[in-house]
Amino acid sequence: MIGVVIPAHNEARRLGRCLKAMAAAAALAEQAGQAVAVLVVLDRCIDGSAQVCARHGVETIAVEAGSVGMARRIGAQVMLERGAQWIACTDADSQVPAHWLLSQLACTADVVCGTVHVARWQPWQRGALRQLYLSRYEAREGHRHIHGANLGICARAYARVGGFQPLAAHEDVQLVRDLEADGAHIVWTAKHSVATSSRIDSRAREGFGDYLASLA
Structure with a gap:
């Protein structure tokens, strides 16, 4: 089973688009014989x-973590307890492509670290800010970007390093660094890029939105 984990903090405005895209990805994976739980x-x-x-x-679980790292950790643990062999992570303000799960x-x-x-x-962002962002982003195979919005982990490797840490920010980076130290086989790919929001009033501090704000 593929377990998809999506943390959300007051994302009603964007969550529908996320779940619609996820449904398409899950359907394509299921057509290929994979079981998917979101x-x-x-x-x-x-x-x-x-x-x-x-x-x-879509199934939900309500928590009072106040931490994206803890939210991802709780969600991943639920999926592992249900027998997930692969954990796929994205964000509530993002839309995955239809081939996302199969590509992972x-x-x-x-x-698998995606772009x-x-x-x-x-x-107001389409001028200098957009150009600055694009000049610094490497949308290619072998990149070294780490995004919680586009991340997949084998359940065994995830368990070996203790999973997501309950951090308020950079829990995705910490997990990948832990996996690197453990000798995990990591693929850095741009083959299934995930569309995300350009908002700078992000829900998770020090995340993608704050990065855009720093460029602005």
Whole structure:
């Protein structure tokens, strides 16, 4: 089974697009014979995120972690307890391509680190900020970007290093660094780039949104 974990903190505005894209990816994987379970970890949500998940028929678990690292950790543990052999992670403000899950598995690796691209730049971002971002981003095979919005991990490798740490930020980077130290086979690919938001009022501090804000 592939266990998909999506942390969310008050993401009702964007979560529907995320889940619609995820449904397409899950359907394609299931057509290829893979079992897929999707779990949204609602972390201190006080908006309509739970209702959005219900409309899309997606399972949720509510937590009071206040930490994206803990939210991912809890979600991954639930998936592992259900027998997931592969953990796929993305974010509630992102949309995966339809071949996302199958492309991760095709890498035959312990860890697959994918790229992201901005789905829609805001009008004020389309000039110098966009150009600066693109000049610094390596959307190619062998890149060294790490994004929680586009990450896949073999369950055995994940368990060996103790999984996501309960960090407020950079839990994805810490996990990959732990896996590197453990000798995991890591593939760095741009073959299944995930579309993400260009917002700078990000829910997780020190994440992608804060990076864009720093460039601005």
